Amino acid sequence: MGFKDRVSGGGLDKVEGFMIKMPGMPHRTQLASWEKNTRLRVFPMPLASGGWQSMRNSVENDDFGDAVIAEPCCRKMGALEQFTYITRIPGQDGEDPTTKMCKAIVTTVDNSPHDLPREWCDWAKGSRSRSAKISKVQNCIFFQCAMFTVNGEDCIDRQTGQPSPKLPALLMGTISLLMTFSRMGNTQVQTYAGPRPSSVMDQTDNGRKQLDKIYADMFTLGDWCSPENGRIMRIHQVPQTAETKPHYGIEMQDVLPLGPMETRVREVWTPWDQLLRYHTAEEQIGYLCRAFPLEAVDFALGRSEYEGLLPSHVRGSWQRLQQQMSGAWTPGLPGAAQQQMGGQQQTRIPGAGRLQQPPQQQPPQQQPPQQQPPQQQQQAVGYTSWGNGGLSDMDETEEEQVQPAGPQVPPTPSAFAGKMNAANTPDAAVTSGAVDPAALASTLNMLKQAQENNGRAGS
Numbered sequence: 440m441g442f443k444d445r446v447s448g449g450g451l452d453k454v455e456g457f458m459i460k461m462p463g464m465p466h467r468t469q470l471a472s473w474e475k476n477t478r479l480r481v482f483p484m485p486l487a488s489g490g491w492q493s494m495r496n497s498v499e500n501d502d503f504g505d506a507v508i509a510e511p512c513c514r515k516m517g518a519l520e521q522f523t524y525i526t527r528i529p530g531q532d533g534e535d536p537t538t539k540m541c542k543a544i545v546t547t548v549d550n551s552p553h554d555l556p557r558e559w560c561d562w563a564k565g566s567r568s569r570s571a572k573i574s575k576v577q578n579c580i581f582f583q584c585a586m587f588t589v590n591g592e593d594c595i596d597r598q599t600g601q602p603s604p605k606l607p608a609l610l611m612g613t614i615s616l617l618m619t620f621s622r623m624g625n626t627q628v629q630t631y632a633g634p635r636p637s638s639v640m641d642q643t644d645n646g647r648k649q650l651d652k653i654y655a656d657m658f659t660l661g662d663w664c665s666p667e668n669g670r671i672m673r674i675h676q677v678p679q680t681a682e683t684k685p686h687y688g689i690e691m692q693d694v695l696p697l698g699p700m701e702t703r704v705r706e707v708w709t710p711w712d713q714l715l716r717y718h719t720a721e722e723q724i725g726y727l728c729r730a731f732p733l734e735a736v737d738f739a740l741g742r743s744e745y746e747g748l749l750p751s752h753v754r755g756s757w758q759r760l761q762q763q764m765s766g767a768w769t770p771g772l773p774g775a776a777q778q779q780m781g782g783q784q785q786t787r788i789p790g791a792g793r794l795q796q797p798p799q800q801q802p803p804q805q806q807p808p809q810q811q812p813p814q815q816q817q818q819a820v821g822y823t824s825w826g827n828g829g830l831s832d833m834d835e836t837e838e839e840q841v842q843p844a845g846p847q848v849p850p851t852p853s854a855f856a857g858k859m860n861a862a863n864t865p866d867a868a869v870t871s872g873a874v875d876p877a878a879l880a881s882t883l884n885m886l887k888q889a890q891e892n893n894g895r896a897g898s
Contacts, residue, residue, distance in 0.1 A: 460716055607708075655668065660689070
């Protein structure tokens with residue numbers, strides 16, 4: 440799981456690097472919990488004429504109304520900093536910089552890992568306690584809604600202690616939830632024998648009510664958002680089976696009409712292009728340069744259509760890294776093998792894209808694990824009805840694992856050889872306590888001269 444629910448302190452919008460909605464919007468972004476229940480009431484789209492949009496535009500697959508939207512997102516991405524944002528650039532064709540970089544790194548890790556530094560290969564690996572630092576961009580689903588249960592706890596009013604839904608809220612669901620919603624929303628009830636949507640000719644809100652009733656009866660998802668008969672949606676984990684992997688499931692629960700909340704919903708419902716935050720190519724490249732070593736950004740984008748948008752100190756940094764490490768570092772080799780070959784641990788200069796050599800006689804500094812705020816829990820309370828929109832008090836964080844730095848080694852094979860040659864000089868031999876070779880040679884010459892003189896005298 441990437442981000443987990445953070446209900447207190449502003450939800451996910453207060454997490455550094457989380458940039459899904461536009462600044463200043465009152466909506467509180469929540470992510471569906473993986474291990475615990477999430478319950479919400481999806482809002483239909485209000486019309487300027489005073490009516491409401493129907494929950495579907497037609498019976499064609501995925502032809503839902505504007506109460507739901509899907510966008511490609513990178514989630515908790517980055518090795519140096521972490522970012523979550525929508526990657527699509529409205530009005531632009533082709534792949535955006537983020538999608539292109541994620542695909543380039545992940546594909547190379549899968550197919551040619553020895554072409555990359557080992558550290559880069561580790562970015563694509565995740566675990567139960569830590570998500571991958573880079574992965575291919577996937578679509579996410581979004582609802583404007585009221586939240587009733589977050590991370591398994593009912594939303595309550597802090598002052599009264601009574602159940603109170605949180606609104607306006609923006610629910611963000613991963614590709615698993617998107618696929619479940621699409622499957623259930625497009626599957627028709629085989630036993631349905633009622634009227635077809637084409638039979639409704641009324642263009643007023645009464646006609647919309649007839650259409651919603653037909654759509655609710657025709658599809659297995661049922662009524663998921665209409666003002667009169669929309670239901671509470673429960674999102675939960677479906678365990679793994681022999682046929683399927685674990686995934687998000689949807690259960691439609693009690694009917695909850697908007698009733699007296701209609702006016703409030705009209706006030707807070709926001710067109711998607713004004714609620715969601717979209718990022719230009721220049722902005723995305725800026726996030727990537729903060730999230731990863733500059734050499735990685737140049738590796739992925741340096742020979743693409745975005746090369747001209749890269750800062751000057753980024754362009755060519757991948758080639759410079761290869762030249763700098765030539766003969767001292769083999770991409771993809773384990774740390775022990777690099778040490779045997781004289782490889783050097785990479786140390787990043789804060790705020791720069793270059794590499795510096797650490798002092799050879801100083802041990803590497805190990806980064807201490809980041810302190811996470813203690814988890815707070817709130818006793819669950821029974822669900823009643825709409826309440827007065829109070830907030831909940833829970834908070835859950837996700838810990839990151841910090842890998843210790845490796846031992847120091849000579850920077851290059853030539854430098855390593857230089858140290859060995861320096862140890863074999865006459866001066867080094869005298870310093871270490873061995874016989875001085877120069878003095879020994881002088882003594883041998885004197886002995887040879889004495890032998891020659893004795894030979895001449897005897898003759």
